[in-house]
Amino acid sequence: MYIHQVAAYLPEQIVTNEHFTNLNGLSAEWIIERTGIRERRKASAGENTNTMAIEATRRALAQAPDFPVEEVDLIVGATYTPHDTIYTLAHAVQRDIGINDIPVVSISSACSSLLNAIEIVEGYFALGKARRAIVVVSEHNTAYNNENDTVAGHLWGDGASTLLLTKERLAPTDLRMVEVMTGGAAVAGKADEAVTLKPVERGIVMPHGRDVFTHACQYMARVTRQILERQHLTLDSLTYLIPHQANLRITKNVLQQLGLPPERAVSNIERLGNTGCAGAAIGLGDTWPLLQPGNRVVITVFGGGYSYGAMLLER
Amino acid sequence: MYIHQVAAYLPEQIVTNEHFTNLNGLSAEWIIERTGIRERRKASAGENTNTMAIEATRRALAQAPDFPVEEVDLIVGATYTPHDTIYTLAHAVQRDIGINDIPVVSISSACSSLLNAIEIVEGYFALGKARRAIVVVSEHNTAYNNENDTVAGHLWGDGASTLLLTKERLAPTDLRMVEVMTGGAAVAGKADEAVTLKPVERGIVMPHGRDVFTHACQYMARVTRQILERQHLTLDSLTYLIPHQANLRITKNVLQQLGLPPERAVSNIERLGNTGCAGAAIGLGDTWPLLQPGNRVVITVFGGGYSYGAMLLER
Structure with missing residues (x-):
């Protein structure tokens, strides 16, 4: 199988280390020394795991003229910060692209879910049940994070990414x-x-x-x-x-x-x-x-x- | 592939329709007429999606001497009512059975997840990456349900079930x-x-x-x-x-x-x-x-x- 395209969506709002210094006294240098983190993104009030997944997928598809949306036959979403555990991010992406009656599932193995999702796609490809898949990974950490937590509150950021996967090679850059x-x-x-x-x-x-x-x-x-x-x-x-x-x-x-x-x-x-x-x-x-x-x-x-x-x- | 064994875990506590009559005036007959539901189970304070998944899996394995736990090579969990989206029900079952370094993933396609989970196992079997899988489905609806909701509060119950799946037939009853x-x-x-x-x-x-x-x-x-x-x-x-x-x-x-x-x-x-x-x-x-x-x-x-x-x- 091949990765034909990948695209990310990152929310606009930037949260710097100084935000945490003001909040609970952690110095910017201390955060950088301990974690490497200088800043992170934060989803706005109207954004969530599902909207970020949709936006990343739109971007990936816009970059991929050889991968027409009509040919998508599998969607696997992944998150541990769900907006909705019933209308999941994979469902939100399905509704946005308008392709009904294809397998759609969302998963979590926490921060390692990207590779679980790709392994699931590998299985569908091996079964002959799919040949053009969307894998979308999206986290809305700030929806669940307590930024006052001095142990881990400064670690988390929001963002999403979509990979377009194919059974056969579509382009030399795949x-x-x-x-x-x-x-x-x-x-x-x-x-x-x-x-x-x-x-x-x-x-x-x-x-x-x-x-x-x-x-x-x-x-x-x-x-x-x-x-x-x-x-x-x-x-x-x-x-x-x-x-x-x-x-x-x-x-x-x-x-x-x-x-x-x-x-x-x-x-x-x-x-x-x-x-x-x-x-x-x-x-x-x-x-x-x-x-x-x-x-x-x-x-x-x-x-x-x-x-x-x-x-x-x-x- | 084959289903070798299946076992359920149901919490002890029974919630009858009269509970909702007392709460918000819905009559037992009205609930039965509209839904068929006469009673449902409710997990106790110490129980959750993960504990129920573990208990159902222990029961399934206890019924299956031909399916030694050491040979389990894949766990797929499913729920839309997660106790923990990071240490998921599949992880909880893995820790309980003590088999490390096998693929483990939890999914949600809401109430249809059982078949998505089995289709994922089908893929792993087709890839040759597994041959003895646990599929565990577990819902702790009462953890998320508002029982005062007169529209849907009376619908939900708790419970879990585990299926043992094999690539080859193990027994005539499979x-x-x-x-x-x-x-x-x-x-x-x-x-x-x-x-x-x-x-x-x-x-x-x-x-x-x-x-x-x-x-x-x-x-x-x-x-x-x-x-x-x-x-x-x-x-x-x-x-x-x-x-x-x-x-x-x-x-x-x-x-x-x-x-x-x-x-x-x-x-x-x-x-x-x-x-x-x-x-x-x-x-x-x-x-x-x-x-x-x-x-x-x-x-x-x-x-x-x-x-x-x-x-x-x-x-």
Whole structure:
């Protein structure tokens, strides 16, 4: 399968670190030192997970004349910050594009959902039940976040991204999806309580950030090695690594474990914060124009719960 | 693929119609006449979507000596009433069974999610990425429901069910999954507002029940006919129809459209209310001991958003 196009939607409003300094005394430098984050986006009052998903999808389709909307035959949405758990983001995108009677589902494996969504599409393609799919990842973290939370309130940002996936290659710039692998790791560490979003009780909380940090570093480095080994490739053959955009220190730790120089990692956390399952997809969009024929990219993700995954792409 | 085992978990507490009579004056007879519902279950304070999913899964595994837990290689959870959107019900089940590093994902297509989950498993089986899967459907409607809502407050109940799915037949009593088909219908009618659950704003509301009713009847009858036609089968060859358990009048309408007698439909709504995506799976569990070799069952579902599906099973 192939990724034919990718496009992001980011809300206009920018929240700088100074906002948190005013709110609860965290200094901008302290936030940057601990997380790498300088600013993040915040959806406006009329926006939510569904509207951002629609806007990202419109942009992706507008960039893709070879991918007429009439041929879309599968939509997989992903979010852990749902606007509506019944009329989900995948349904909202379906209604917006106006294509009825195709499989539509929304998922959550927290911040790792992008790769679960792509693996689900891989299954539909293998069954012959679809050949042109939309994967849309969208997070409205600020709807659930408590910005007064001095532990994690400053981490989160809003944003969405849409990928157009095809069974056959449509254009020379398409990225071939060589392999995707995902895993749940709910048995590990404090997966059941380290980072949670219980809509009825409260919003996003991260009482065990250290446990998340340790497992994110360990799993993303491990699964990146695994996917390259399975394809008989070395780390040298990798043009870019796009890790889940959770924290710049996690990215640096993963690079160090793998022996990769900093310029090989794609990062948007400085300007977007942690945009959940949308972060790596937004990173792919940023990297898209830089890729040359033969270049290889690994996207690796880690999410609360826990979950992880890796995907190898080749131009 | 095959369904090897199915088991339900229902909370102990029973809420009768008289509870709503006392609360807001709706008579028991009026509720029965309009919905068929006589009572429903309510999770206790310590229970939630995740705990019910765990309990249903323990029961299914306890019934299945041929399906050792060590061989589970995929978990798909489904709910629109999440306890936690990060540590999801699929993660909770993974942690409980203690099998790490297998794909784990939770989904929502509202009340139709059971068949989306099974179709996702079908994809993993086709890819060769799994051969022994757990599908768990669990709804904690009372966590999000406003029981003072005179329009829909009396409809909802709590419950969960787990199906064990295998690529190859394990036992003569296994049900062969002949075909599953799903569709989103978000373009139809008032799909975007007819029934919604917006966690941040409010709970489950159904401002356009008539629109839901009409589309549920239309889609479930249509897709049941479609799946039988695709398999060159007639309605006569059907032993049981298990529709989504939303409302007894919807079931009767679907039976009437299809020309099927009442005894061919499986129903648990009288004693459980609308248990969301768990309802049809609980119905399958009730029907399981009645099935004889050669019997055929169609499960057909419809969910808010909208979504629908049908699955043909054969013993």
